[in-house]
Amino acid sequence: MIQIHIPTYQTLIDKNDPYTKITVFDIHVNGAYHASVRYSSLCTLHEKLIENFGFRLSGPEFPPKRIWKNLDAKALNERREGLAKYFQGLITIPDVSRHHLIERAFLEYQVSSFSPPLQTTSIQIYLPDGHPIKVECYSDDSSNVVLKKFCRLMKIEEKNTDFFGLFLAKDREEKSNGMISSVLFDYVCVRWLKNFESPYISLALVNKEIEDEKKQYKILVRRIVWDSAVEEQQLHEDPGSLKLLYLQALNDIQHNFIDLSAKTKEELARLSEQNDFKKFMQICHKHPSYGFEVLESVISDYPAENTKCCFKVGRRMIVLQYVHDGRLTQALLRSTRIRTWKISHTDAISKKSQMTFQIEYVLGSGIDIMTFQTNQAVLISLFLQSIADEILRDCRSESPTTYKFDDTIHTKVISNLNKSKENSVIDDNLSVKDENGSDKEKLNPLFQIICHQMPFENETFEFITDNDL
Incomplete structure (x- = not known):
C-alpha cells in the first residue's frame, strides 16, 4: 500500500x-x-x-x-x-x-x-478476451490466495504467479476503435487488488451502488511484466502463462493498441489459427508498441496546459500520445529518468475528487516537472513501483523478491x-521468525513517501542508472 x-x-x-x-x-x-x-x-x-x-x-x-x-x-x-x-x-x-x-x-x-458470510463462495475473474473463469474461494481470502487459485485453474506454474495481478476494471468509455462496443471486450484497469484486501469484498463494495450490471466493475487478470525480454525468458515455456499472454496481446491488437502492418496482422492471424502461441508472442515482442497498459486519458501540462493525452505504461516507460499541430504525437518518458513522483488530491471525501500525478523528469542537466490530472494516480504509482522492483531483480539476476525480516529484536x-x-x-x-536468526542486508529504498500528509512524494530509481537497462 x-x-x-x-x-x-x-x-x-x-x-x-x-x-x-x-x-x-x-x-x-x-x-x-x-x-x-x-x-x-x-x-x-x-x-x-x-x-x-x-x-x-x-x-x-x-x-x-x-x-x-x-x-x-x-x-x-x-x-x-x-x-x-x-x-x-x-x-x-x-x-x-x-x-x-x-x-x-x-x-x-x-x-x-x-x-460477509464466512463460507465458500465464488467470484468471476475475466480473461483478457472477456471469458469469465469461476474461482471457488472464501469471502475472506486475500488477493494472493485468490490469484493462486485462479492460476491453478489456468494451469499456470506456481513460480510464475507473481507475473500476473488482479485488477478492478470498468468498461472503457473512450473506445479505441470504430467497432460496436459490445463486440469486443474493452475494459480499463482502475485499481490493482493487493494482498491486504479481499477481492470478493472489494468488488462488492465498489459495485454496491451501481444498479446497472453493464456499468459494474469486474475483476480482470493482467500481466505485470514490463520488459518483453523478462516475459520471454520467464513465461514462454509455461503453457498456462503463454496462453494468458496470447489472449492479452490478441485483445490489444483487436483494439489497435499495437501498431502492426497489414502483412504482420495476416501472419499473426495464421499463427493464431494454428495455435502457435509462442511464435505469435515472439513476433509481438519485436514491435515497440507491444507491452503497454493503456489507461484512461489524462489532462497534462506537457507540452502545453490542458493537453489531453492517451496515457500508457509499459516497457519500463510512460508513453503520452496527444494531438499537436494537427498531428498525432507521442512522448516517451523513460522510467529511469523519473527522479520523483507525487500524488495529491483536491478533496478526499467527495466522490468527484480530482487527483493529480506529478513527476520530476531528468532532461540532460535539468529537471522538467510534469503534472497530470487523473484519478488513476495511485495505479500509475503502483505500476512505477512494480517497474522499479523488476529492474532491481534484473540487476541482481534473482527471482522475484522475497522479503525476509529480522523479528528477533526485543x-x-x-x-x-x-x-x-x-x-x-x-x-x-x-509472528514470523527469521529462518537463521541472522541480520538481513537492507535493500536500498526504491519507493519512498517523503511527507506525512498529502500530497505524497516518492523517490524512485535513485540507485539505478541508464547502464542498468
Whole structure:
C-alpha cells in the first residue's frame, strides 16, 4: 500500500450490544474506501508492531489513549488526524509496510467491517478476451490466495504467479476503435487488488451502488511484466502463462493498441489459427508498441496546459500520445529518468475528487516537472513501483523478491504490552521468525513517501542508472 488517509469518522451501534455506541474511523487505502475500524483495534496493531520491530518503528507517534472514553468532536478529530499521520508514516518503512502483520490486520479490518458470510463462495475473474473463469474461494481470502487459485485453474506454474495481478476494471468509455462496443471486450484497469484486501469484498463494495450490471466493475487478470525480454525468458515455456499472454496481446491488437502492418496482422492471424502461441508472442515482442497498459486519458501540462493525452505504461516507460499541430504525437518518458513522483488530491471525501500525478523528469542537466490530472494516480504509482522492483531483480539476476525480516529484536516495552494481547486483532501465532536468526542486508529504498500528509512524494530509481537497462 502506498497511500492511507482517514478523512472521516462515524458513530455506530455496537453489533454485540444494541445499547452501546462506538466510534469508528473510515480508512481509505490507495485511494479507495477500505474499512471502518475502532481505535482499540488500531492500537492493538500498533502494540504488535512494537513487539516485532522495536526501535525500527520510527515516525509519527501513535495517538495516546485517553482517560475519558467519551471524546468530544474536537478530540475525535485530533485522534483521526493523529491516526492518519501515524499510518502515513508507517508505510514509508519498507520492511514494516510489506510485513504480513500489516497485510493480515488490514484484511481483518475489511472483513470485520463488511461482515460477509464466512463460507465458500465464488467470484468471476475475466480473461483478457472477456471469458469469465469461476474461482471457488472464501469471502475472506486475500488477493494472493485468490490469484493462486485462479492460476491453478489456468494451469499456470506456481513460480510464475507473481507475473500476473488482479485488477478492478470498468468498461472503457473512450473506445479505441470504430467497432460496436459490445463486440469486443474493452475494459480499463482502475485499481490493482493487493494482498491486504479481499477481492470478493472489494468488488462488492465498489459495485454496491451501481444498479446497472453493464456499468459494474469486474475483476480482470493482467500481466505485470514490463520488459518483453523478462516475459520471454520467464513465461514462454509455461503453457498456462503463454496462453494468458496470447489472449492479452490478441485483445490489444483487436483494439489497435499495437501498431502492426497489414502483412504482420495476416501472419499473426495464421499463427493464431494454428495455435502457435509462442511464435505469435515472439513476433509481438519485436514491435515497440507491444507491452503497454493503456489507461484512461489524462489532462497534462506537457507540452502545453490542458493537453489531453492517451496515457500508457509499459516497457519500463510512460508513453503520452496527444494531438499537436494537427498531428498525432507521442512522448516517451523513460522510467529511469523519473527522479520523483507525487500524488495529491483536491478533496478526499467527495466522490468527484480530482487527483493529480506529478513527476520530476531528468532532461540532460535539468529537471522538467510534469503534472497530470487523473484519478488513476495511485495505479500509475503502483505500476512505477512494480517497474522499479523488476529492474532491481534484473540487476541482481534473482527471482522475484522475497522479503525476509529480522523479528528477533526485543525491547523493554514488551513487558508493558502483555496486557493488550487478549484483545489483539492478530493472533500471536502470526509472528514470523527469521529462518537463521541472522541480520538481513537492507535493500536500498526504491519507493519512498517523503511527507506525512498529502500530497505524497516518492523517490524512485535513485540507485539505478541508464547502464542498468
